[in-house]
Amino acid sequence: MSPEQILNxxxxxxxxxxxxxxxxxxxxxTAKLPYAFPSPFEHFQIKEKYGHDRMKYxxxxxxxxxxxxxxDLIIEGDMVPIQEINDNxxxxxxxxxxxxxxxxxxxxxxxxxxxxHDIENVQS
Numbered sequence: 001m002s003p004e005q006i007l008n009x010x011x012x013x014x015x016x017x018x019x020x021x022x023x024x025x026x027x028x029x030t031a032k033l034p035y036a037f038p039s040p041f042e043h044f045q046i047k048e049k050y051g052h053d054r055m056k057y058x059x060x061x062x063x064x065x066x067x068x069x070x071x072d073l074i075i076e077g078d079m080v081p082i083q084e085i086n087d088n089x090x091x092x093x094x095x096x097x098x099x100x101x102x103x104x105x106x107x108x109x110x111x112x113x114x115x116x117h118d119i120e121n122v123q124s
Contacts (some may be wrong), residue, residue, distance in 0.1 A: 003103050006071050011105065022100025024121075029093075030086050034079040034101060038066045063078045075103075093122045 002019040003012040026034050037059065038046070046064075050056040079101060084095050094117045102108040109115040 001072070001074060002105075004077050004105055006075055014112055015105050015108050015110065018100050018112060019102075019117050021115070022097050024095055026082055026101065029089055029097075030082060032080075032085055034082070035070070035073045035077050036062070036065060036080055037070060037073060042066075090122060093119075096122065 002016040044061050046057055082097055083089055100109055
């Protein structure tokens with residue numbers, strides 16, 4: 001989900017689709033989402049430790065650098081640079097993905113054709 005879908009659905013347009021395609025490409029190249037969100041196993045470990053005490057659970061997540069709510073993470077959190085996960089990705093492709101996933105809609109690709117053109121012309 002793009003940040004504008006969370007904050008104000010009136011701002012949703014084709015640039016939200018560009019964001020979605022950026023997420024899909026990121027996932028295809030890394031098998032991970034671009035946000036540091038705890039895995040189900042990590043959630044389980046923290047819940048095992050703190051039981052049903054939600055405040056301690058949320059505090060433990062934050063202490064580990066995680067957000068409890070994925071929507072907050074999309075709006076406020078930092079993305080993990082794609083080349084940190086897969087250093088075989090060409091820098092030119094990483095820049096395209098970064099631009100497609102820009103949090104601020106005005107910094108994202110403004111036209112789908114420009115996004116497509118850049119992808120087609122990626123240099124290794």
